[in-house]
Amino acid sequence: MIVTDRPEPWHLRTRKFLRATDQRGELVRGARLLRKLVPGDDAPGDPLAPSTGRSSDRLARLLAEAGADRPSATRELGLAAVQAWQAATRRSGTRPRATTGITVLFTDLVGFSTWALHAGDDRVLELLRAVADVTESIVTGHRGSVVKGLGDGVMAVFADPGEAVNAAYETCSAVSVIKAEGYLPHLRAGLHRGNPQRVGDDYLGVDVNIAARIMAAADGDEVLASGSVVEELDADAVIVRPRRNFRAKGTPKDLQVYRVVPRYSAT
Template sequence: MARRVDGDPWLLALAEWLRTRLPGDARYGDPLSIGGSAVSGVLGRRLAVLAARQPSVLRELGFGALQVWQSQAEGEPADEGEQELAVLFTDLAGFSTWTLEVGDDFAVEMLREVGAAIEPLVQRRGRLVKRLGDGLMAVFPHAHDAVEAGLAARDAVERLAVRGHRLRLRAGVHVGRPRELGQDYFGRDVNIAARVAGAAGAGEVLISSSTLERLDNTGFVLRRKDFFHAKGVPPGVGVYRVDTETR
């Protein structure tokens, strides 16, 4: 009886409609929305596993409760992409090729050293969104903080030496209004930030023109990077190399 009620098409349609009337993301429960380490995300993933076999009224009601919980905890404006943020991407130049030479164990040891060196610098004024193999993504409320974090991370990696080996970090910063979903960020501005970082050379920190517009330039040396073009990046987006005046 309970199983039949839980799968009743009319009740299921009603539960799905009710979710569209609740605050928060009415599609909460898909893989994008239940990422992250927040309690709502952890519970959401467990509920998704338990109820993945078939449509369920109880599943929709459970996700509806978590949907409201998440919306109250995280706030609606950020989820709609209304908050301006500076997005920072970093990675290690040539890391994949270097890994083939030194082996996995050594590479993991280096990644641990790099993480311990740069993550506190990033989290001092920003929020670490996710680790990406040999790099990371973070967001900052102010462009100046994101640029300083990228430069500090670059310098910290250059000071590292594991068994006599050294690596170099590259980074990119773009300011925009990314869409927040499940403690992650998506959208065009995230893609632009990733492309800017991908255009950087070893030891380089690049920033977009929107980032430059929000800097007071105090303590920074800037030089435009010519011939920047990346798929998915609007033609009007300029890119600049940034460094400290003391370097």
């Protein structure tokens, strides 16, 4: 019996050719360069980025995970397309792209958890929606951007610390007049300026933690800000009072914290 080598089927040859072409170094480098030129976040699919539930995020993660152990021009081009898609559909608000000199704002409803235990889901959701609506409207109106909701508060970022202070104060004032049966909503706010690391649509790092700790030390309707924020403010535009004996786990020992109130609100 004579055995002859059969030629490899055409579809297998084609698959190997396309795979080899897809992994060619110059094509992969060109696709990566294109991603850097496309508007938007150039790291869609980053596993450290929070899941927003958007279909574009799910697609980005699938592309990023597909064959992550080998270079692929097709994957890079796919991620570039998702990046452009997200940039085109991102909601309004100015989110700083640089990670230097960003003011981080955290807010929180005082006493909310105790009230929510007995209020019922319908009333809780009604209040949270009202708070979220006024917060986002005010934050974006002051050229900031809401990064994420935190249940009964938000995290937001601003390029301008003065706008951040005004937004924080106005949000506290607006929330205090929202009606909720059996509960008087009072928001507290904390601000810190630093160099957080941007990961996808989120920001991470020590400076983010410091802002959250400052917020936790505030009283209802109070805006607290670190020295890094206060030193950038127009002294004629705000009233500043030192917060004595401020101590919070996970913050620098020399951290200076102040109560800030825009002067226009005191007239």
